[in-house]
Amino acid sequence: MANHAVLSNAQVLVIDDEPDLRTLYELTLLREGYRVETAGCVQEARQLLASHSFDVVITDMRLPDGMGTDILQDLKTQQRTERCIVITAYGSAENAVESLKAGAFDYQTKPVDLKQFRTVVASAVQDVSPRHAPQKTAAGSRPPETATRSLSGAAALARLAGDSASMRNVKERIAKVARSMAPVMIRGESGTGKELVAGALHANSHRASGPWVAVNCSAIPENLLEAEFFGSKKGAYTGSTQDRPGFFQSASGGTLFLDEIGDLPLAMQSKLLRAIQERCVRAIGAAQEEQVDVRIISATHKDLPAEVSTGKFRQDLYYRLNVIDIFVPPLRERREDLPVLCEALLARIAEESGMPVPDLSEQALQQLSTQLLPGNVRELENLLHRAVALSDGEVLQFDDLQPSNTSPAPLEYTPPPTVRPFSTEISLPTDLQSHLDQQERDILVQTLKETGFNRTVAAQRLGLSLRQIRYRIARLKIDAPLSPGESPDA
Numbered sequence: 001m002a003n004h005a006v007l008s009n010a011q012v013l014v015i016d017d018e019p020d021l022r023t024l025y026e027l028t029l030l031r032e033g034y035r036v037e038t039a040g041c042v043q044e045a046r047q048l049l050a051s052h053s054f055d056v057v058i059t060d061m062r063l064p065d066g067m068g069t070d071i072l073q074d075l076k077t078q079q080r081t082e083r084c085i086v087i088t089a090y091g092s093a094e095n096a097v098e099s100l101k102a103g104a105f106d107y108q109t110k111p112v113d114l115k116q117f118r119t120v121v122a123s124a125v126q127d128v129s130p131r132h133a134p135q136k137t138a139a140g141s142r143p144p145e146t147a148t149r150s151l152s153g154a155a156a157l158a159r160l161a162g163d164s165a166s167m168r169n170v171k172e173r174i175a176k177v178a179r180s181m182a183p184v185m186i187r188g189e190s191g192t193g194k195e196l197v198a199g200a201l202h203a204n205s206h207r208a209s210g211p212w213v214a215v216n217c218s219a220i221p222e223n224l225l226e227a228e229f230f231g232s233k234k235g236a237y238t239g240s241t242q243d244r245p246g247f248f249q250s251a252s253g254g255t256l257f258l259d260e261i262g263d264l265p266l267a268m269q270s271k272l273l274r275a276i277q278e279r280c281v282r283a284i285g286a287a288q289e290e291q292v293d294v295r296i297i298s299a300t301h302k303d304l305p306a307e308v309s310t311g312k313f314r315q316d317l318y319y320r321l322n323v324i325d326i327f328v329p330p331l332r333e334r335r336e337d338l339p340v341l342c343e344a345l346l347a348r349i350a351e352e353s354g355m356p357v358p359d360l361s362e363q364a365l366q367q368l369s370t371q372l373l374p375g376n377v378r379e380l381e382n383l384l385h386r387a388v389a390l391s392d393g394e395v396l397q398f399d400d401l402q403p404s405n406t407s408p409a410p411l412e413y414t415p416p417p418t419v420r421p422f423s424t425e426i427s428l429p430t431d432l433q434s435h436l437d438q439q440e441r442d443i444l445v446q447t448l449k450e451t452g453f454n455r456t457v458a459a460q461r462l463g464l465s466l467r468q469i470r471y472r473i474a475r476l477k478i479d480a481p482l483s484p485g486e487s488p489d490a
């Protein structure tokens, strides 16, 4: 019986040169309620595609007059909306990866498992189903379901603040690859926003209404990894009183985000590879394997090719996960994003704490731009959080902002004009506050002496207001005579 009655008029094109297989696929799809047409070679397929559009195209990789990737290429250059599923020979990982890179929605390996085949076609059809949904809206406008979905996808992209060329690239790439099944690997330093990128990929995919399961691989004790990933059955080990789904089962129909993938131990890497290749997992204590339909997005701050070459990361798993690669640049390479990032982060902080959005003065922004921020956007967020918590007015100050010298200055860092980065080679004081107080006192005393103890002129020289310099003189207990005409309690 068809599971997808509502989508029953979806049109599928099957391309395979083996008549038996063609018939098998055709019958399977007809029983699901789809309308099916078939072709035995590239040329025949092109004729059908030229005559009308389909929802899904399923093509064998090797065809008598060309390759399945030729069809993919056609669809791409003609900017057609058909989702393409490529069927590759068993064990031919390169072909599978190649077709995903070329824009295939998904692939299946031979011999095709019909249950899996139906699931994959159903997700591909669902992805394009709005065209077939009852058109309740005005011609040209989107049916409600798609509108909501694309809105949340757009919102997820908008959450990624930044207008620099590199961030625009990242966003374009997200929009481009979100809707395929291809695994994506996100690289970037800690705190650059990799998880936000992963979330935007999910929100813009056809799985947006499915589950989103984010896992920090480095946070799970090694002996629990298998149970956490693949689940466990009741009684599988002492104390397991009920069946527990693993990450794969929980993410079924959605996206599994594997953060810090580089920290996964080798033994677990092999198990993960198998699960990805076979699309099956076996819960601990289970007799049977179960099929899982998840899209994998992984992230790492490590140099995984280097880990591969030292044998710490499996090369085959690396290739499986890294079909599509997205690099999130560090903040120091997109300093121009600082103002809009601050604005977005402050708006978020204010919303979370139910307070009005504080203003960031030019001066405060200047102060921030002197920071190296090796912790990237997370560090910036923490600084802003602190400033908001400590500020008493609506305009933020960073009175005690210190140079970030916790990690070496990156070589390619170019400071913005007029702002000098702090040297990382200063000798570090043991008591920072008294060290800074002493420096401030020396500067004030020297300026006061040079201006004949005229506080107004000294303040002007140092870019302070009269009130500020008076406050500092008092705080640092500087013994300065009053300037002529100045009242002691002014």
Ligand SMILES: Nc1ncnc2c1ncn2[C@@H]1O[C@H](COP(=O)(O)OP(=O)(O)OP(=O)(O)O)[C@@H](O)[C@H]1O
Pocket: 159, 160, 161, 162, 188, 189, 190, 191, 192, 193, 194, 195, 196, 197, 259, 301, 341, 344, 345, 377, 378, 381
């Ligand atoms: N472009 C951005 N716009 C707005 N907020 C951002 C942006 N990039 C990162 N953030 C915020 O910075 C914090 C860190 O981001 P995220 O957790 O995505 O980084 P990450 O690269 O995954 O870090 P890690 O490698 O340490 O897991 C989050 O609170 C996130 O919301």
